[in-house]
Amino acid sequence: MGSGFSLPIIAPSLLSADFSSLGTEVRRVLREGCTWIHLDVMDNHFVPNLTFGPPVIKCLRKVSEKAFFDAHLMVDSPETLVKPCAEAGVQLLTFHYESSPNNAKDLVDLIRQNGMQVGISIRPPTPVGRIEKLLKDIDLVLVMTVEPGFGGQAMIPSCLNKIRTLRRLRERQRSRFLVQVDGGINADTIGLAVAAGAEILVAGSAVFANGDVKTNIANLRAQILKTCGCS
Ligand code: DX5
Ligand code: ZN
DSSP states (O other): OOTTTOEEEEEEBBBGSSSGGGGHHHHHHHHOOEEEEEEEEESSSSSEEEOOHHHHHHHHHHTTTTTTTEEESSSSSGGGHHHHHHTTTTTTTEEEEGTTTTTTTHHHHHHHHHEEEEEEEOOOOOOOOGGGGGGGOOSSEEEESSOTTTTSSSOOHHHEEEEHHHHHHHHHHHHOEEEEEESSTTTTTHHHHHHHHHHHHHEEEHHHHGOOHHHHHHHHHHHHHHSSSOO
């Protein structure tokens, strides 16, 4: 998984960045040592919001060759975006189980065939049991701790139990997927997510709020350090 990373990882989500200068925003977080970038692709159907897609990601790839691009698809029919995402330079492609309950395994295979790592995300009401059979075949599970669609929402703490369940299943199955958490991660909640077993911590508003990316990332790292003695 994205070799050379030491866990846990803070993955800035560009959803809360300044969309008029996304390249600059990516450079700012890279400068602070964040090399994993979370790209939220929304279609205004699966979620009631619209962001960007492969053409924008392709442009961002040019400004940051060494960044690890993780695209979080919040779209209906994600299969139509697999090849365009691969061509745009995405390294890990995550789709929502709820968008593809009947063809999830085919989608996993398609993403793999297109040379990307595979993630599956579950919304707050979706239990881990729905994706249990797929866990052996994927690289990452994204546990949503808010309803997907918007940044700046408060974390739903009960969702953290799913992270604990996933870590137990991983141990039992000897699987290798990483556990990512997304939604309401900030300096007050990041410790809870790390303590529950989350390894990739997506943070949008907590990184880009008030424009002080350097201080924001330092605060998040300090909380991780407090929780697990690592950062
Ligand atoms: C929301 C997106 C998130 C979003 C999180 O559906 O998937 O990645 O950026 O925003 P915060 O960190 O502000 O909750
Ligand atoms: Zn996301």
